[in-house]
Amino acid sequence: MAEGEAAPPRQSFTVAFHPRRGDRALAARLSREVDGEVLFDAASRGRYATDASIYQIEPVGVVVPRTEDAARTAIQIAVEEGVPILPRGAGSSQCGQTVGAALVVDNSKFLNAVIELDPVNRRAVVQPGIVLDRLNAILRSHRLWFPVDVSTSAQATLGGMAGNNSCGSRSIAYGNMVHNVLGIDGVLADGAEYHFGPSEALAGAPAGLRELARRLHAIVEREAGEMERRWPRVLRRVQGYNLDMLRPAAAHNLAHLLVGSEGTLAWSKRLHLKLSPLPAHRTLGVCHFASFHAAMAVPRDIVKLAPAAVELVDRTMIGLARGNSAFRATVERFIRADPEAILLVEFSGEAREEQLRKLKNLSELMADLGHPGSVIEIADPALQRDVWEVRKAGLNIMMSMKGDGKPVSFIEDCAVPLEHLSEYTKRLTDVFAKHGTEGTWYAHASVGCLHVRPILNMKADGAHKLRAIAEEACALVREYKGAYSGEHGDGLVRSEWIAPMLGARLTAALAEVKALFDPRGLMNPGKIVRPPRQDDRSLFRYRPGYGVQEMDTALDWSEYAPGRERGGAGFGAAVEMCNNNGHCRKFDAGTMCPSFRATGNERDLTRGRANTLRLAISGQLGADALTSDAMLETMDLCVGCKGCRRECPTGVDMAKMKIEFLHHYHRRHGWSMKDRLIAKLPHYAPWASRLTWFANLRDTLPGLAQASELFLGFSAA
Incomplete structure (x- = not known):
């Protein structure tokens, strides 16, 4: 803002709408003042309008900052302009945390470095955009890892994990994200930057942070009695803000308030992490059960053996994994016959013999509990790794169901005490049946x-x-004194249920905390505090009136819409198989997605292309969007490798979709001279081979190469 220029008036906005959406003046200012990529076109906004949840909200625009200073500048410009701010990592949230009518600040492309690494003291300082698997690849040579091993580790960023208070399969041994964050360098909406860390350091902290802490402590002390009555006691509790971890009478860490805050309090510039030694040895037991409820009855006994993980996989997921070519061979190696459910029980530690002994103890325990011979014992590290890959892909495997009915994420995170687990699952199954549906299950x-x-x-x-x-699930969780939000956060889908779980008084206290950090309510509004209804259909990806335009398709898409091999319905169903899980962002294994690995752009990602196609064929990008030049740019770098078809857990086939797209594009625009020359090459190649001296003149006569690029489309380089 120029010196002496008046601040703009505060704009009215909602979670779903802001009047500056796509604003050219705002985009121009950001382009001038921010070192980064500024994306305000309709297609880019559409690609950032969804995450892995059921929601779709078009952002004001997107900034991809190249430096920490650039991110801070973008945030301050947004505040001055009265525009909300939404920090974003991989965009793989299942609850709608990373969508909203705000300026999206994408940390994932450039702000992804390890700033400090201290192997001796097992500490690291990282930027928010670094991916968990990449961090652990760096740590492996030091025999260390960051143990919050979420199933989306190939794409999940540490900033997003901190925002959600992620947990992972081994939280019984290592705790949640909040237990593994030592500090956060945070930037508030007013521009203040503080290091949030141990309470012992407050005496030497800046005056602004000391005052903020004083007021936070006053809220916690005032509400101590209410928290004692209402706050969940289970380990998996990520609802609201972590006020229960800020008790002034005991040593605590102010960073733990930011963990799980979903970007509603501050932007996390850097994360200070606690690292753990890599276990030297692991063993795995696969326990088979003839009924789902039998599987749910034994975890409270298994945990007495001190496992590192106990994970449930149900019959539905087993069947879908068997039907997926990427996992079929592995499944046949560790599943015996057709169980209704299995439990994966891992033991880990320094002594191999001890882990083998624990595995034998597991088999004996299962026999004592009435399940003799039910355990497949796995000591081979390679097979263990393959089994865990199937488990980690669980959600996405479930989402590979074809048709309009999909497993929907909204009560998938409830946590109850182990003694109530079996009864809770039985009653919840009855709730599903009452409403004419069934559930897919996997569990920590x-x-x-x-x-x-x-x-x-x-x-x-x-x-x-x-x-x-x-409503019925919330009542059950409250009855069993559990947590309605146990791992994936609140977002748009669960923030509404904070009040029924915690009560009006503590809900008001959360709003007070929000106001201390963000008085104007600009940091990721609508999450945790003052949320919309979870079932507001105007926020849904498939909102009222959604439909795919009719078209005469070139390829057979009946696999996705039986009986409708030609037409928009089948093609649309194929495009909609992408649930935005972001597995195509992985960097260190397989093929998918090579163009994204080269550019780091959401546009050049399988997910980005699928979202753009879906928006185009449903009319959300305007008339003729499917055959537009913007769509051609989106599809251009797809190399047709079929990596997504093989590796995407939901089986998105972008190579086939590109063929369909090119059919429609060229039917409208015709073929270029370059296209025709390449297509007809077999016909004229024998004659051209006799005139090589003439063809080679292109690269010897000055200016001819540039002319061929201009008129024929062949690169001069």
Whole structure:
């Protein structure tokens, strides 16, 4: 802002709308003052309008800062302009944390460095955009790792994990994200930057941070009695802000308030992490059960053996994994016959013999509990790794169901005490049946956290059933004194349920905390504090009136819409198989997605292309968007490698979609001279081979190469 220029008036906005959306003046200012990429075109905004949740909200615009200073500048410009700010990592949130009518600050492309690494003291300082698997690849040579091993580790950023207070399969041994963050360098909406860390350091902290801490402590002390009555006691509890970890009478860490705050309090510039030694040895037991509820009855006994993980996989996921070529061979190696459910029980430590002994103890325990011979014992590290890859892909495997009915994420995070786990699952199954559906289940059984997803058609009556099931599930969790949000955060889908779980008084206290950090409510509004209804259909990806335009397709898409091999319905269903899980962002294994690995751009990602196609064929990018030059740019760098078809857990086939797109594009625009010359090459190649001296003149006569690029489209380089 120029010196002496008046600040703009505060704009009215909602979670779903801001009047500066796509604003050219704002984009121009950001381009002038921010060292980064500024994306305000409709297609780019559309690609950032979704995450792995059921929601879609078009942002004001997107900034991809190249430096920490650039990110801070972008945030301050947004504040001055009255525009909300939404920090974003991989965009793989399942609850709608990373969508909103705000300026998206994408940390993932450039702000992804390890700033400091201290192997001796097992500490690291990282930027928020670094991916967990990349960090652990760096740490491996030091025999260390960051043990919050979420299933999305190939794409999850540490900033996003801190925002969610992520947990992972081994939280019973290592705790949640909040237990592994030592400090956060945070930037507030007013521009203040503080190091949030141990309370012992407050005496030497800046006056602004000391005052902030004093007021936070006053809220915590005032509400201590209410927290004692209402706050969940289970390990997996990520609802609201972590006020229970800021008790002034005991040593505490102010960073723990920012962990799980979903970007609503501050932007996390750097994260100070606690590292753990890599276990020298692991063993794995695969326990088979003839009924789902039998599997749910034994975790409270298994945890007495001190496992590192106890994970549930149900019959539905086993069947889908067997039907997926990427996992079929592995599944046949560790699944015997057709169990209704299995539990994966891992032991880890320094002594190999001790882990083998614990594995034998598991088999004996299962026999004592009435399940003799039910355990497949795995000591081979390679097979263990393959088994865990199947488990980590669990959600995405479930989402590979074809058709409009999909497992929907909204009560998938509830956690209850282990002694109530079996009864809770039985009663919740009855709730599903009451509403004419069933659930898909997998779980962190060691800590009572169930990732259950009812199968709903969100294009039809799914929203109505979602509300009814959520109300009954919330009542059950409250009855069992559990946590309604156990791992994946609150976001748009669960923030509404903070009040029923914590009560009006503590909900008001959370709003006070938000106001201390962000008085104007500009940091990721609508999450945790003052949320919209979870079933507001205007926020859905498939909102009322959604539909795919009719078209005469070139390829057979009946696999996705049986009986409709030609037409928009089948093609649309194929495009909609992408659930935005972001697995195509992985960097260190397989093929998918080579163009993204080269550019780091959301546009050049399988997910980015699928989202752009979906928006185009449903009319959300305007008339003729499918055959536009913007769509050609989006599809251009797809090399047709079929990596996504093989490696995407939901089986997105972008190579086939590109063929369909090119058919429609060229039917409208025709073929270029370059296209025709390449297509006809077999016909004229024998004659051209006799005139090589003439063809080679292109690269010897000055200016001819440039002319061929201009008129024929062949690169001069």
